[in-house]
């Protein structure tokens with residue numbers, strides 16, 4: 001059985017190291033996981049003024065979240081939290097009230113930063129948000145990835161064999177987690 005995993009990159013930067021990490025992860029993932037990026041760069045800053053007549057960009061974003069079997073969020077940490085644009089996108093998908101798109105969609109969180117704690121604080125904020133939005137989250141393993149020179153090889157793969165093995169394990173657990181959650185919360189039900 002294959003699963004469509006929608007992924008969000010928490011950074012809008014063209015050279016985002018989190019996007020690079022995401023692409024390296026996909027090479028290590030079980031073949032049952034099909035990854036598709038869900039873009040949110042077009043979303044204006046959210047206000048509930050939009051709720052009465054939700055704009056198409058907002059509706060399309062919600063649809064993309066809702067049509068995913070699972071979500072993977074690969075995000076940097078900005079000022080010890082998640083980037084504002086990612087939070088804005090999540091706010092869009094959570095509304096209008098009563099139509100929270102994250103409800104019951106299994107999610108995984110991962111991220112990288114040049115700093116030694118590799119997005120650990122930002123990820124905790126994101127977990128709190130996803131918890132509130134009733135998205136079942138993979139609790140473990142956690143992955144706080146420090147992005148140093150030579151972290152990726154020329155082909156964009158994880159250079160260090162031990163790190164690659166760890167991340168492969170993370171993705172295998174994610175696959176099993178998705179399968180377990182969807183057994184009790186089938187999509188489209």
Ligand code: FNR
Nearest residue numbers: 011013015016017018076077078079080113114115
């Ligand atoms: C950062 N950076 C950063 N790093 C970190 O580990 N903890 C932090 O709190 C912050 N705060 C922060 C705020 C802002 C506004 C910026 C622009 C950057 C550094 C950050 O990890 C680095 O720029 C990464 O390259 C960001 O990942 P992307 O955007 O390249 O994927």
